[in-house]
Amino acid sequence: MSPVSRMEAEVRRVLEEPQPSVPPELFTEAVRRGGRMLRRRTAARRLMWLLLLVAAVALVVWLSAAQPWVEPPSETTPPLTGW
Amino acid sequence: MRERQASRNARRAREFEAFVAGAAGRLMHAATLLTAEPPDDNPRARRLLTAVLAHTYAGWDRLHGEDPYDRTRQYMAVRFARGAWHEYGGLGRAYPRIRPHPGGVLRRLTPQERLILVLRMYEGVAEEQAAALLGLPTERVRAICARAMATLLHPPREAAAPVAKVVPS
Numbered sequence: 648m649s650p651v652s653r654m655e656a657e658v659r660r661v662l663e664e665p666q667p668s669v670p671p672e673l674f675t676e677a678v679r680r681g682g683r684m685l686r687r688r689t690a691a692r693r694l695m696w697l698l699l700l701v702a703a704v705a706l707v708v709w710l711s712a713a714q715p716w717v718e719p720p721s722e723t724t725p726p727l728t729g730w
Numbered sequence: 731m732r733e734r735q736a737s738r739n740a741r742r743a744r745e746f747e748a749f750v751a752g753a754a755g756r757l758m759h760a761a762t763l764l765t766a767e768p769p770d771d772n773p774r775a776r777r778l779l780t781a782v783l784a785h786t787y788a789g790w791d792r793l794h795g796e797d798p799y800d801r802t803r804q805y806m807a808v809r810f811a812r813g814a815w816h817e818y819g820g821l822g823r824a825y826p827r828i829r830p831h832p833g834g835v836l837r838r839l840t841p842q843e844r845l846i847l848v849l850r851m852y853e854g855v856a857e858e859q860a861a862a863l864l865g866l867p868t869e870r871v872r873a874i875c876a877r878a879m880a881t882l883l884h885p886p887r888e889a890a891a892p893v894a895k896v897v898p899s
Contacts, residue, residue: 667769681787
């Protein structure tokens with residue numbers, strides 16, 4: 648056995664030694680917090696879609712009302728001279 | 731729609747419970763090693779593991795066949811590295827500014843040394859993977875791991891923090 652691998656085995660042994668107990672409420676607490684995260688994500692996604700929808704509707708309404716692609720009527724006409 | 735949602739929730743909770751039952755002991759041990767707390771008094775490790783498992787639960791439906799243990803371990807490493815930055819004032823300091831812990835086998839190591847030692851030696855993550863996960867060069871991970879192993883097996887005589895002393899010239 649090389650010195651390096653003996654050292655590694657020794658370190659592994661030291662690391663394995665003390666076994667902490669798992670708290671009983673770990674699972675329920677994780678599910679509670681994870682579920683909250685999921686619900687928040689869902690709410691945020693819904694809000695985003697809602698905002699997107701509102702923006703799209705507003706754009707359509709504005710387009711149909713203002714019709715910005717129509718050339719505005721000319722306000723300056725060249726003066727009629729020599730008629 | 732609502733029914734499908736409910737059945738998916740139930741399935742997720744069932745699968746997650748099986749996962750926690752199988753993996754919690756090992757993850758708890760890894761978390762306790764990371765925070766360098768004694769095994770019978772590890773509030774920070776419990777908090778860390780709860781937050782990490784909550785994250786795993788929230789991402790359970792998007793695992794797409796990936797190993798949840800692997801995911802959880804990765805997130806725990808990243809979260810610990812980020813938390814160490816806030817709580818210890820950087821990964822390099824051996825002792826927290828807020829409250830020192832008397833126990834834990836890894837108490838003499840810095841948070842970064844603990845993280846790399848736990849990933850490499852306890853979890854058996856490959857050097858390249860650990861380096862990629864922490865954003866460090868592979869050589870640096872190897873060097874830190876070697877230093878951590880040396881400190882662990884041959885602790886310095888004095889119990890003081892291994893702060894580099896200024897050598898008078």
